[in-house]
Amino acid sequence: MVGCVCVAWKVSRKEESFMCRLLICVVTTLSLVLLAVSVSHGAVVNVLVDPGFEESNPINPATGQPAWYGAYWGGTSELWIGTPSDPAHTGLNAWRIAGSGSPYNVVEQHVESIGGEIFSCRAWVRCPDASPENPCTGAVRPRFDVGGPSSRQYNFTLTDTDWHYVGDIDGTNPTGPAPDGTWLAFRVYGQTGRTLYVDDCEVLREERVNVSGTVTFAGGGGVSGATVMFTSAGGATATVKTLGDGTYSVDLPPNVWTVTVSYMGLPSNPPSRQVDNTLGPQAGVDFELVLRGIYGFVTDSEGNGLDGIHIIVVPESGSGLVVYGETELGGVYQVSVAPGRYKVYAEKTALAPTPAVATVDTTSGDAYDVDFVMTSDPTVVVKLIDLDASGLVEGTNISTWANTGILGNAFVNYDANGTLEVQVVGGKKSVVFPGNATNAALMKFADPDTRNNITAPPTITGTDDWTIVYWVNNPSISFCEMIFSWGHNFGSGSASVAYGYEWYGAFYGYYYNAGFAMTPPPGAWHYIAQTYDPSTSTLTIYVDGVVDSTWNLPLNIYSGDPMYIGASTINEACNPWLDPNFMFSGYMTRFQVYAEALSAQQIASLTPPEYKTTIGEVKRMLDGIPVTLYNKPVTLAPYTDAGRTDYFYIEEKDRTAGIRVNADPSLTSGMFYGNVAVVSGVTATDPVTKERYIEANGVSYGGAYYVRAFGTNTRAAQLDRLLVGELVQVGGKIASKSSDGKSFVISDGGADTTVLVEGASKLDDFDVGDFITIRGVVSKKTASENQIIYRDIVSNVWSCGFEVNEGYTLGDANNQQGWTITWQGYYPGSTATISNEQASSGTQSLKLWYPRNCSSTTWWVNCINIRKPLMAPEEPPGGAIQSATFKFKVYRPDVPDLEYPEGSGNVYKALQRESWFFFPEWRWTDFGNDVNEMKMHAILDQTNGPRTWQDAGWPEVTGWTEYEITDDYVSHTRSVKVNGLLVETVPMPAEVNGIYGGVNFGAGSGFPYVDGVDYGIPVYFDDLVVTWD
Structure with missing residues (x-):
């Protein structure tokens, strides 16, 4: 565990001025001082860094913050004022480090060194309680941020209370050569639990001599932001950016340097220059960039200038920098x-x-x-990117995947030496993305010759419209596997399309996210398209040519970011985010990006033929027609004959249409409710019921995949408009039951439905007047009577006490009775177990615990989530529900208020209700709707945003506490009770019409480990009950 203060200061001397920053830390075994040094100019042999810590607190011009700017990790780290009996080494002040602590926060300012430079580092240290019997150990350790052989460590042992000179004191064992683009960290470690004083830190290095010049465009005008690169014969390198007027100035070790300039791929005159700064400062190392202009007008057919037209300029060769522009008022562009x-x-x-x-x-x-003339054509499409694996060679490894869209160029492996394999999977040639958190597991859009990034075009950023299409097969789905990213994933301008099961599993936009209504089943090929229409802020997700869901997202996507396949970007220079939970692990056969939001008709026309046959089309075919239906959710028939499954139903995505499949048991062995299947057979008609069905001659199916409810209930009065054999869900109260238990009538308030029960009756648990929901198949429909054959009867109560008689055993809760850990933060030590340590009733409960180091720079850290999907046949239905109540109990141990130590530069008050949290959650209509989260430390809604526990006026309680949340779908209000006391009633969005999805529990911590005390307290949940009527 490490504890730190970061401090930066400015020191002025007669012969030079320089910036330095100090990071002083406490470690579990050692205390730590870190200095990074950058000298701005002049020849420096012995750099004495703030010899006595005597300066006041000036402003650091590099950050605009006070130079003594601290944020600690733990322990004590502070400026120390000496006394006559306990003096500093020189002057009045020194630096004091002591104690221990866990990681909290670090503020760093990386200062680059020049590649190849060598440093010697020294310091004066004193331990006030060192003796021969009780020695104090430590070390001086200069290192570079990339570590490696260029780092050094100089150990010391103090046996008295005097000041001692430690480190590379004679200059015979300096650091190795500095890697290019790195920064030096000079550290002094002291022993945990012991006080160490540090003073008069020294850094020695080679002298530097200035090189300066100007970069201009041909014809005049300084070039801002051009990269000037220096390379020595020995391999040392350095870079510097030009300022706004095109000038640059850099201090380099004396050497002979080759100088080149890079800016937007423009050639320079001269191409390179050589300078020798062993002869002294070198000025006038100038370059001129050769630049050309393309000018034109864009008008309508009547000659009126059109502004806001995107201009895209691509090298004719297909490789090289792509330049973007836009017409201004009057239609002119340049x-x-x-x-x-x-x-x-x-x-x-x-x-x-x-x-x-x-x-x-x-x-x-x-x-x-x-010039261009634009005419109206709603069918026009511009394909920016088109990757097709069909032309690749099976069994080869590729580092480049050529783009045949208008942007040209290619996607290249992010690792310059990395490759991806080409395989044939399910009959399709594809590129394999391993998703293994390495640079070689993704590709970036770039010039294939230089590998320079080509950024996302304005046609798919900002508030513009776009379409992204991907043909993928994902054998094992994580919660958000990024397919394509073109806006870094922090902030409201983020943008990535994905393939996952979370509420952001289809589109990740940081604040604006979207999930699949039904995640495409794993292990099968899917044609997935996403379109965005900014005029209505509508994101539409299509799966296999059919609308999966639509979302209202006010997107404004970051511009100028790289484009990746296989991973998302982050905002630190937009490099890839290598997290296996967010990297695509699967097969891709084709990928396309369009500059427009394609219509549903256009998406349908582009859908490959194997995805296009629908159940509705099959029902309209003549008998005897061979058909194949791909990857449809499958529900088995609710009864069998001597253990044989003789038929099952295939359901469409919208859950309102299905078709029977007659299948020999040999074809369905091992199949169960929730499979996905590929069915081949011929069309047929039942001569008695006239039901359309498929006589199967082949069935293949994958692993379990939950089929969600049909959505809103079908009203009884609507059944006469449906086809025999269609799947329906009808909710209402039991109006009557037959004496033989073979049928009953349910009423939804508008009409009645007769339900025929075949096989063993499931009505014994229900009485006349009970609210139930029937999922079944339309068998008869007339003006006077509608009949369905039931497949599932859904109770209006779901409960869970985590007891043995419910199938729960002590130990790991993951995968017990459908509970699944969906998040463990960045600390996999978080656990969810079935425990007998606490119980509200019975002997067992669900225990969530997180390790004491589950914290980060953010205030709230969610360390573990566990979810139980309330899917069929347990899932509460929507539609006709009038209200639903979620009740549970939680045991929250009493935790004292926590206050961080004085003297650290920052004092934090972490009350128990803020130092950790827990929350239950369920979804109103879909896992994708996040505004309904019920968090016990805050209530999130669409209008008010987060409110603290105190703001909400909720009582603060410990021990076992019962929470009861009731949603009224008639008045659209939510009420909350704590231990039976009504604490608030809040409005709900008007479009909410029922609960859907599942139950989620999480626990986490902001500051669980303070001053040596572990506050990583477990949280227990028990007695869950969900009811509705």
Whole structure:
């Protein structure tokens, strides 16, 4: 465990000025001081870093913060003022570190060193209680942020209370050469539990000599942000960016340097220069960039200028930097490119350009009059990216996947030496993404020759419309596997399309997320498309050519980010986020990005034929027609003959249509409710019931996959408009039961439905007047009578006490009775167990516990989630429900208020209700609707945002506490009771019409480990009851 204070300061001396920063830490076995040094100019041999910590608190110009800027990890780390009896080494002040603590927070300012530089580091230290009998140990350790052989460690042992000079004191054992693009950390460690004083820290290094110059465009004008690169014959490297006026200045070790310039792929004049700063400062190392312009107008058919038209300029060769522009008022545009030949495109949704593409040559000069005329055409599509694995060679390993869309270039392996395998899976040639949290497991969009990133075009960023299509097979689904990312994943401008089962499992936008209404089943090929229409802020998700769900998301996607396949980006220079839970692990056969939001008709027309046959189409076919239905959810018949399953039903995505499949038991062995299947057979009609069905001659199916409820209930009066054999869900009260138990009547308040019960009756547990829901098959429909054959009867009560008689055993709760751990934060030590330590009733309860190091720089840290989906046949239905109540008990141990030590620079008050939290959750309509979370430390709703426990006026209680939350779907209100006391009533969104999904419990901690005390307290849940009527 590490404890730290970070401190930065500025020191002025006669011969030079420089910036330095100090990070002083306490470790479980050692205390730590960290210094990083950057000298701005001049020849420096012995850099004495703040010899006595004597300066006041100036402003650090690099950060704008006070130079003494601390944020600690733990323990004591502070400026110390000496006394006559206990003096500093020189002057009045020194630095004091002591104690121990767990990681809390670090504020760092990385200071780059020059590749190849060598450093010697020393310090004066004193231990006030050291003696021969009680020695104090420690070390001086300079290291670079990438570690490795360039780091050093100098151990010391103090046996008296004097000041001692430690480290590389004679300069004979300096650090190894600094890696390029790194920063130096100079650390002094002291023994845990012992006080160590540090003073007069020294860093020695080679001198540096200045090199300066200017980068301009041909014809004038400084180039801001150009990269000037220096390389020595020995391999040392350094880089510097030009300022706004195009100037640059950098201090380098004396050497002979080759200097080059990089900016937007533009050639420079001269291509390179050599400078020798062993001869002294070198000025006037200038470069001129060669630039060409492309100019034109975009108008409508009547000659009116059109602003806001996207201009895309791509090298004619298909490889190289892509340049983006946009027409201004009057339709004029101008883009700047390097000399060469280019293709120019004009793009806007529902507008067709003439010409479709213009070819220009800027080799000898600017290109003028590159004009376009736009005419209305709602069917026009612009395919920006198109990757097709069908042309790849099976069994090979690829590092480049060529793009045949208008942006050209390619997706290349993010690891310059990495490759991905090409395999044939399920009859489709595909690229294999391993999802193993390595750089080689993803690809980036780039110039295949230089590997330089090509950023996302404006046509799919900001508030523009777009469509993204992917043909993928995911053999094992994690909660959010990123397929394609083009906006880094922190903040409201994030954007990634995904394949997962969480509420952000289809689209991840940080604040604006979307999940599949039904996650496409694993182990099968799926055609998935997502479109975004900014005019209505609507994201539409299609699976296998059919609308899966629609979402209202006010997207405004970050511009200028790289584009990745296989992982998301993060905002630290937009490099990939290598988390296996968020990396795609599966097969991809094709991938496309369009510059427009395609219509449902266009998506359907693009859907591969194997995904397009629907149950409705099969029912309209003549008998004897061969058909194949791919990957439909399957429900077995509710009765068997001597253990034989003679038929099952295949259901459509919308859960309102199904068709019977007559299948020999040999075809369905091992199949059970919740499978997915590929069925082949011929169409047929039952001569008695006239029900349309498929006579199966082949069935293949994958692992278990829950089929969600049909959605809103079918009203009884609507049955006469349905086909015989269609799947329905009818909810209501039992109006009557037959004496033989073979039928009953339910009424939904508008009409009655006769339910025929075949096989063993499940009505014994229900009485006339009880509310139930029937899932079944339409068998008869007339003006006077509607009949269904039941398949499932759903109770209106679900309960759980985690007891032995319910099938629970002591130990790991994961995968017991459908409970699944869905999140363990970044600390897999978090656990969920069935425990007998506490119980509200009976002898067992659900225990959630998180390790004491489950904390981070954020205030709230959710360390563990466990979820129980209330899926069929247990899932509460929607539609006709008038109200639902969720009741549970939680045991919350009493925790004292926690206050961090004084003297650290920051004092935090962590009350028990804020130092950890727990929450139950259930979903109103889908796992994708996140606004309904019921968290006990805060209530989240669509209008008020988070409110603290105190703000909500809830009582603060410990021990076993009962919470009861009731949703009224008629008045659209939610009421909350704590131990039977009504504490608040809040409104719910009007569109909510029933609960759906499951129950979720989580626990976490903000500051569980303080001043050596472990507050990682377990939380216990018991006596869960969900009811509805």
